[in-house]
Amino acid sequence: MNIGGGDIVQAxxxxxPTRRAxxxxxxxxxxxxxxxxxxxDAAPLRFGLAMPLTGGQATYGQDQVRAAQWGLDAINxxxxxxxxxxxxxxxxxxADPQIGIQAANRLVSIEKVPVFVTAWSEVVKAVAPVANxxxxxxxxxxxNSAQIAKLGDYVYTTFPLADVDITAxxxxxxxxxxxxxxxxxxxxxxxxxxxxxxxxKVFTAAGGTVVAYEAYDPKATDWTGQIxxxxxxxxxxxxxxxxxxxxxxxIAQLRQLGMTQTISSYSSIYNxxxxxxxxxxxxxVIATSLAPGPADSAAVAAYVERWKxxxxxxxxxxxxxxxxxDAPYIIAAVLRSLAAKSQPVTGESFRAEMLAIGTFDLPLTxxxxxxxDHTVRKPVYLMQVKGGAWTQLAVVG
Amino acid sequence: xxxLYTILMLMALSVILAASFNFVIGxxxxxxxxxxxFYAIGAYVSALLARDAGVPVALAIPLGAVAALLASLLVxxxxxxxxxxxxxxxxxxxxxGVLEAIKNMTWTGxxxxxxxxxxxxxxxxxxxxxxxxAIVLAAGSVLLLRGITRSxxxxxxxxxxxxxxxxxxxxxxxxxxxLGVFALGAGLAGLAGGLYAHYFRFLAPDQxxxxxxxxxxxxxVVGGMRTVWGPVVGAVVLQALPQAITFLDLxxxxxxxxxxxxxxxxxxxxxxxxxxGLIAAGDLWRGAAVPDATAGGDGAGRA
Numbered sequence: 001m002n003i004g005g006g007d008i009v010q011a012x013x014x015x016x017p018t019r020r021a022x023x024x025x026x027x028x029x030x031x032x033x034x035x036x037x038x039x040x041d042a043a044p045l046r047f048g049l050a051m052p053l054t055g056g057q058a059t060y061g062q063d064q065v066r067a068a069q070w071g072l073d074a075i076n077x078x079x080x081x082x083x084x085x086x087x088x089x090x091x092x093x094x095a096d097p098q099i100g101i102q103a104a105n106r107l108v109s110i111e112k113v114p115v116f117v118t119a120w121s122e123v124v125k126a127v128a129p130v131a132n133x134x135x136x137x138x139x140x141x142x143x144n145s146a147q148i149a150k151l152g153d154y155v156y157t158t159f160p161l162a163d164v165d166i167t168a169x170x171x172x173x174x175x176x177x178x179x180x181x182x183x184x185x186x187x188x189x190x191x192x193x194x195x196x197x198x199x200x201k202v203f204t205a206a207g208g209t210v211v212a213y214e215a216y217d218p219k220a221t222d223w224t225g226q227i228x229x230x231x232x233x234x235x236x237x238x239x240x241x242x243x244x245x246x247x248x249x250x251i252a253q254l255r256q257l258g259m260t261q262t263i264s265s266y267s268s269i270y271n272x273x274x275x276x277x278x279x280x281x282x283x284x285v286i287a288t289s290l291a292p293g294p295a296d297s298a299a300v301a302a303y304v305e306r307w308k309x310x311x312x313x314x315x316x317x318x319x320x321x322x323x324x325x326d327a328p329y330i331i332a333a334v335l336r337s338l339a340a341k342s343q344p345v346t347g348e349s350f351r352a353e354m355l356a357i358g359t360f361d362l363p364l365t366x367x368x369x370x371x372x373d374h375t376v377r378k379p380v381y382l383m384q385v386k387g388g389a390w391t392q393l394a395v396v397g
Numbered sequence: 398x399x400x401l402y403t404i405l406m407l408m409a410l411s412v413i414l415a416a417s418f419n420f421v422i423g424x425x426x427x428x429x430x431x432x433x434x435f436y437a438i439g440a441y442v443s444a445l446l447a448r449d450a451g452v453p454v455a456l457a458i459p460l461g462a463v464a465a466l467l468a469s470l471l472v473x474x475x476x477x478x479x480x481x482x483x484x485x486x487x488x489x490x491x492x493x494g495v496l497e498a499i500k501n502m503t504w505t506g507x508x509x510x511x512x513x514x515x516x517x518x519x520x521x522x523x524x525x526x527x528x529x530x531a532i533v534l535a536a537g538s539v540l541l542l543r544g545i546t547r548s549x550x551x552x553x554x555x556x557x558x559x560x561x562x563x564x565x566x567x568x569x570x571x572x573x574x575x576l577g578v579f580a581l582g583a584g585l586a587g588l589a590g591g592l593y594a595h596y597f598r599f600l601a602p603d604q605x606x607x608x609x610x611x612x613x614x615x616x617x618v619v620g621g622m623r624t625v626w627g628p629v630v631g632a633v634v635l636q637a638l639p640q641a642i643t644f645l646d647l648x649x650x651x652x653x654x655x656x657x658x659x660x661x662x663x664x665x666x667x668x669x670x671x672x673x674g675l676i677a678a679g680d681l682w683r684g685a686a687v688p689d690a691t692a693g694g695d696g697a698g699r700a
Contacts, residue, residue: 053649054656092652094656097510097603101403102400105400110400125510126510129516130399147509147512151512188508189508190508190509190510193507193508
């Protein structure tokens with residue numbers, strides 16, 4: 001059992017008339033989870049946004065919602081969807097599967113949205129039956145569990161799943177950096193287990209040997225045992241597959257215990273905070289980013305500046321917020337295309353049109369290809385700490 | 398409607414869980430807070446039987462309940478032989494152990510959760526029927542437990558709870574009653590688990606952790622321990638309340654703390670204002686009055 005629920009925190013003040021208009025349209029059309037045809041009136045078009053706004057993950061969730069709202073504001077400032085405003089109905093999931101299910105149910109059955117955006121792997125998986133049953137499109141934006149590609153006809157991701165960046169970093173270390181002996185330290189949960197296995201397979205296939213393969217408990221605060229085993233194995237590269245909270249501590253402990261080898265991880269540690277936390281110990285650490293950074297794109301640089309100016313800091317998990325900023329652009333593009341064909345907006349028509357368009361050019365994350373097999377293709381940016389700052393090492397794919 | 402069905406489903410499941418937990422801790426006096434682990438066992442066994450072994454869902458759900466019942470005996474047989482306190486420790490250990498095992502095995506879906514669980518009914522008509530079934534089973538569970546607590550067996554349970562030594566001195570087998578109470582409570586929790594699994598079709602081990610034990614205890618305490626209708630009222634109120642506050646359109650800065658203190662706050666308020674819960678047990682000997690010569694009972698079961 002579980003207690004709690006999703007909550008509307010940014011319901012637009014015009015939600016009342018909108019809902020009546022939507023219900024009237026549905027009554028007239030006899031359709032279930034559908035919005036009325038776009039040409040019927042000038043009421044706003046709506047989509048759902050189910051993210052953690054409270055609880056332990058709220059630090060990230062709130063920044064991501066702010067980014068999505070900025071994206072939405074920019075779309076509406078540029079005329080919306082053929083003159084109609086695009087609105088997000090934002091509900092809290094607390095990153096909890098059960099509360100996510102309630103939020104998703106409310107979005108598709110009360111708010112009747114044809115598409116909703118959500119994140120956090122467990123929530124994405126838990127609400128998949130809701131999306132599939134209601135034939136409403138669930139867009140996973142930021143969760144990277146490889147299972148997400150297999151959750152059903154109406155579940156799609158706009159974020160590359162775990163195999164994309166882990167494959168890139170393992171391949172690069174074996175091929176380009178000439179590493180032969182890798183040690184893998186991973187957190188003993190789904191994120192760690194699946195990705196560590198991908199790293200091991202790719203690194204081995206590229207001609208390297210995995211000389212140590214050590215799991216640690218998600219609640220661990222000391223990693224000495226695992227690190228000493230890694231040390232005994234004498235690797236020339238150490239890959240850490242942990243979470244944003246524990247990975248910096250693992251790196252710090254590795255350095256304290258005299259390990260000077262190259263350390264790599266993935267997108268969760270690509271954050272200015274890592275360098276602030278670790279200082280000199282961060283030097284040489286390799287991470288991945290699945291979105292261009294401020295140095296690669298003027299739009300991203302302006303976006304980061306906006307954060308500093310309006311919020312007084314950089315966003316938590318910059319690349320994730322970039323994906324959230326871009327999500328409304330995908331939705332707007334599909335809705336425009338449906339309007340051009342005078343098709344009604346339903347989950348079914350949205351899904352078909354999204355796959356028909358396939359390729360989207362997005363302001364902060366660049367080109368995105370949504371494949372029919374529920375995966376996406378994106379380049380991977382390999383980043384390395386040099387001289388106390390993240391610098392680009394290579395772009396793969 | 399789906400949203401309403403979800404809330405009704407959660408309320409029905411909470412009623413089964415709270416009523417069975419109240420049966421164990423309130424009427425039986427068996428101090429165990431690991432009730433959610435039997436909920437988890439029922440859910441996982443039913444889901445895995447239906448998904449991987451091809452067992453029909455309608456059969457898998459009761460098998461899940463049986464598995465939870467048998468698992469409860471595994472804990473209770475050694476723990477209850479020693480003393481009540483050991484049951485608390487053993488049950489928490491069992492809860493943590495089972496959840497860790499689920500997290501670390503691939504065939505349970507691991508920490509990331511179990512997906513692709515088959516539904517009991519088809520998509521189009523299923524949910525209304527399913528919710529109705531859950532409500533009927535919840536009502537049936539409450540009536541079953543009410544019947545037991547009002548029977549001679551119920552009076553024996555109360556006597557055992559209040560003075561085990563005196564009870565044993567009367568020549569009654571305390572161990573068998575404890576095992577029976579614990580197993581029935583766990584079996585009903587397992588039934589709720591099976592119902593949950595095939596409705597929501599996703600399970601993750603964190604849904605059954607110690608925080609859920611606390612939430613369940615809150616429902617029973619706020620509703621009224623050792624009463625038939627207290628856990629029912631507690632389950633309905635405490636499922637509805639968090640839903641209701643989400644419609645207030647509060648900003649996250651208010652809502653986050655509000656959700657955080659809702660349950661703790663309620664327990665504190667009830668401790669001072671209404672320590673017996675929303676529905677108070679009539680007296681310490683609720684359900685345990687000595688039958689008089691004429692009626693065979695004196696209304697001890699009024700709850």
